[in-house]
Amino acid sequence: MYQRKIPIDYECGLSVAMEVVGSKWKFCILDEVSKGIKRPKDLVNAINGITKRVLQKQLRELELHGLLEKTIYTEVPLRVEYHLTASGRSLLPLVSAVDQWGMGFSSQLKTILETEE
Amino acid sequence: MYQRKIPIDYECGLSVAMEVVGSKWKFCILDEVSKGIKRPKDLVNAINGITKRVLQKQLRELELHGLLEKTIYTEVPLRVEYHLTASGRSLLPLVSAVDQWGMGFSSQLKTILETEE
DNA sequence: ATGAATGGTGATAAAATTATCACTAAGGGA
C-alpha cells in the first residue's frame, strides 16, 4: 500500500500483509480469480472501474509476490490465464471475511457519509 | 485507500471495507487500541514510524466511521482515550487474521524481495 | 508570567498509487 521509505517490518504481520495486498484492487482480483475469471480481458470486464493498464500492474505484482501464477496458451487469439498459488489460496478466507465484514458495515457507512454532508 | 473520484460501491463489501480500513495505519491502530493502548501519546510511541499528525488524522477517520469513540477526561495533564465501538470490535478477528497471515507469509516475501535484487 | 505536558490543527511538501493514452507484438483470416 504505502511502504517504501519506511521499510517493511518483517516481524509485523500487518506490515507484511499491507505490502502484499494493501492496494485498491488486489482483493477484488483474487476474489474474481478464485471465482474462475482468469483471463485479463475477462477480469477487466468483471471488475467495475479497473482499467487494463492498472489490472496488468496488479497482476504482475501478485505474480511477483507469489500469489498468482501465469499460464500462456499459444492459441489464437492468444490466451493467458492466471491462477492462484497455494499462498494465494491461503488468502481466500481472508478475502471473503473482509468482503462479508464490508457488506455488514455497508449500511452504517452509507448512513454516516450521507449524514456528514 | 483511494476512492473519491470513483465513488464507493455499497454493494461491494470489499469496496466498503477498503474505504474504511484500507490505509497504511488503520489496522495497526485498531490492534493497539484493542491491546489497551488508548491515548494518542501512547499510540505514537507504540506504533513504529507513525507521526503525531498522521495518527491524529487516522483517529479522526476511525471515529467518523464509527469504529472508535473518544472520551475526554478533564484531568491534568489532559487525558483523551479512544476505545473500540461494537463495529470496531467486530473488526478485531479480521485484524488478527490479517496479522497472522502476514506473519506466515513473511519469510516468503523476504525471500522473494531479496532474490529480486 | 513562564514553562511543561497533552491534544489538536493548518499549510505544504513528498511519496506512492492509480488513471490515461498511445503504442508494440504475435497470430490468423479476408
Place this chain on the structure above:
DNA sequence: TCCCTTAGTGATAATTTTATCACCATTCAT
C-alpha cells in the same frame, strides 16, 4: 496487405495518501 483479437508496456498526468513543521489551546505547577 490490412485488420481483428488478446496481452503487454512506456510515458506521463491526476489523485490520494503520508510526512514534516510550525503553531494554538488548556491546565496546572513553579
